[in-house]
Amino acid sequence: MDAQLSLTVDGTVHSLTVDTRTTLLDALRERLGVISPKKGCDHGQCGSCTVLLDGRRHLTCLALAVAYDGAEIVTADGLAADGLHPVQQAFLDQDGYQCGYCTPGQVCSAVGMLDELKEGHPSHVTEDLVGEIEPSEVEVRERMSGNLCRCGAYPGILAAVCEAARG
Numbered sequence: 001m002d003a004q005l006s007l008t009v010d011g012t013v014h015s016l017t018v019d020t021r022t023t024l025l026d027a028l029r030e031r032l033g034v035i036s037p038k039k040g041c042d043h044g045q046c047g048s049c050t051v052l053l054d055g056r057r058h059l060t061c062l063a064l065a066v067a068y069d070g071a072e073i074v075t076a077d078g079l080a081a082d083g084l085h086p087v088q089q090a091f092l093d094q095d096g097y098q099c100g101y102c103t104p105g106q107v108c109s110a111v112g113m114l115d116e117l118k119e120g121h122p123s124h125v126t127e128d129l130v131g132e133i134e135p136s137e138v139e140v141r142e143r144m145s146g147n148l149c150r151c152g153a154y155p156g157i158l159a160a161v162c163e164a165a166r167g
């Protein structure tokens with residue numbers, strides 16, 4: 001069964017018809033040619049497919065595209081539309097990558113996570129929040145734990161996210 005939907009991706013509106021079993025990741029990559037979000041595990045376990053979906057970090061490999069009609073999606077490519085986003089610059093500064101396959105997901109996740117920090121979302125590390133949370137290394141590790149890096153570039157990724165968090 002097919003369904004029609006509209007997605008705004010990095011500022012461009014797309015109308016498309018998809019099989020209702022199509023994931024958001026496949027709709028982006030295979031149908032729209034948006035290849036910044038990567039397919040790593042395809043099982044919701046690695047974070048490489050992360051985008052910002054209506055302002056929140058979101059995995060796309062387990063999301064059915066048809067459920068997101070009208071959504072606004074920003075990918076790592078979109079974050080760089082007007083020059084590198086501060087998080088992307090921090091990844092460059094701190095050598096936060098090796099092969100780069102996980103990097104777009106790491107960047108989108110970090111941008112979403114820093115917004116969550118500002119909004120005072122709790123984490124396993126800091127459950128009872130009062131006011132602004134210190135973006136400590138242990139806090140960043142916990143909040144970025146959904147994004148895996150097969151190259152093991154974690155020291156640089158951690159340094160980059162902490163640098164971006166400090167502004």
Ligand code: FES
Pocket residue numbers: 038039040041042043044045046047048049050059060061062
């Ligand atoms: S490809 Fe989506 S979490 Fe791994």
Ligand code: FES
Pocket residue numbers: 096097098099100101102103148149150151152153
């Ligand atoms: S930089 Fe290669 S998987 Fe992370």
